Amino acid sequence: MDIEFSCTKCGERLTVDAAEAGKTDQCPECNQSLIIPSLEADASPASQPDAGTDIEFSCPKCGQHLMVDEAGAGETIQCPACNQSLVVPSPKVIEFACNKCGQRLSVDQARVGIEVQCPACGERMISPSDV
Numbered sequence: 020m021d022i023e024f025s026c027t028k029c030g031e032r033l034t035v036d037a038a039e040a041g042k043t044d045q046c047p048e049c050n051q052s053l054i055i056p057s058l059e060a061d062a063s064p065a066s067q068p069d070a071g072t073d074i075e076f077s078c079p080k081c082g083q084h085l086m087v088d089e090a091g092a093g094e095t096i097q098c099p100a101c102n103q104s105l106v107v108p109s110p111k112v113i114e115f116a117c118n119k120c121g122q123r124l125s126v127d128q129a130r131v132g133i134e135v136q137c138p139a140c141g142e143r144m145i146s147p148s149d150v
């Protein structure tokens with residue numbers, strides 16, 4: 020079983036074996052250090068198992084929860100619930116410092132609240148919801 024995820028820096032699609040989950044990998048495109056997400060990290064019942072990196076946001080008009088593939092960032096879509104025209108926001112990256120060694124870490128906002136591992140010292144911590 021493979022895990023698919025996107026580089027948090029350049030968006031390159033990466034595929035790794037599920038056994039590598041939680042380990043640190045390096046993007047072949049930009050050499051960004053990446054924590055390989057685990058498949059079961061996303062506990063949201065609405066999420067699709069085969070989805071890549073999705074942008075999640077809410078319709079400002081009706082509050083409908085929407086998920087759009089990262090490739091759709093900046094494009095205009097229509098809310099399926101109320102037909103409001105919406106511009107898909109860019110995925111946000113949250114930056115924080117390792118609480119052990121101070122290494123700057125960045126995670127996709129969609130992955131806040133899950134455990135990440137510091138690529139510098141190996142310390143495991145939960146990514147904060149906001150900084």
Ligand SMILES: [Zn+2]
Nearest residue numbers: 026029046049
């Ligand atoms: Zn990259």
Ligand SMILES: [Zn+2]
Nearest residue numbers: 078081098101
């Ligand atoms: Zn709507």
Ligand SMILES: [Zn+2]
Nearest residue numbers: 117120137140
């Ligand atoms: Zn660290």
